[in-house]
Amino acid sequence: MAGEGRQLFCRLITPERVVYDGEADLVVAKIADGEIGVMVDHYPVISTVDFWDVRITRGDERHVYATSDGFFKVADNLVQILVEEAVPASEINVEEAEHRIEQAERELSELPEEDDESRRAREEISRRVRLGENLVRVARKYRGG
Incomplete structure (x- = not known):
């Protein structure tokens, strides 16, 4: 076998x-x-x-x-x-993850117009948003929270 x-x-x-x-x-x-x-x-x-x-x-x-x-x-x-x-x-703090999302979205809205530096910053901040959203999704899916 x-x-x-x-x-x-x-x-x-x-x-x-x-x-x-x-x-x-x-x-x-x-x-x-x-x-x-x-x-x-x-x-x-x-x-x-x-x-x-x-x-x-x-x-x-x-x-x-x-x-x-x-x-x-x-x-x-x-x-x-x-x-x-x-x-x-089991260790995800949903409130903290939601705060991370809000903070990153606020930073995104305050970025200046597109140039190379702001584009790189936008990509990094967008990654933080995706991670925060994933933390919330996983916690709710597997803990019901």
């Missing part, structure tokens, strides 16, 4: 820390082509990962994280997800 005796491992990594590093039965993430589910002996994949949730299942345990965009790789029964930010759904 395929996969017998072998195990899938997953690493979810931010610049500050390793958020998850362990065995998994199933890892689900949203990559460039859509949502992907990875089990043991999955074919190799390299892609970008989008703002969404990463779900890691091991037996009866399920770990859910709201993530920023980043990179996704599967090879040799190891899933590696590298993102700027990954927050466990």
Whole structure:
């Protein structure tokens, strides 16, 4: 039987820390082509990962994280997800995330007309808005909050 005796491992990594590093039965993430589910002996994949949730299942345990965009790789029964930010759904403060969105939107509205510098600032602030919106979405979806 395929996969017998072998195990899938997953690493979810931010610049500050390793958020998850362990065995998994199933890892689900949203990559460039859509949502992907990875089990043991999955074919190799390299892609970008989008703002969404990463779900890691091991037996009866399920770990859910709201993530920023980043990179996704599967090879040799190891899933590696590298993102700027990954927050466990159980630790998301919805009020704080909504405040981050409001603050970023206010900064966007105060930016001067388009030039190279303001365009770069607009892109970075827009990323912060998307991350805040994703934090709220994940918290409400998985915690009902």
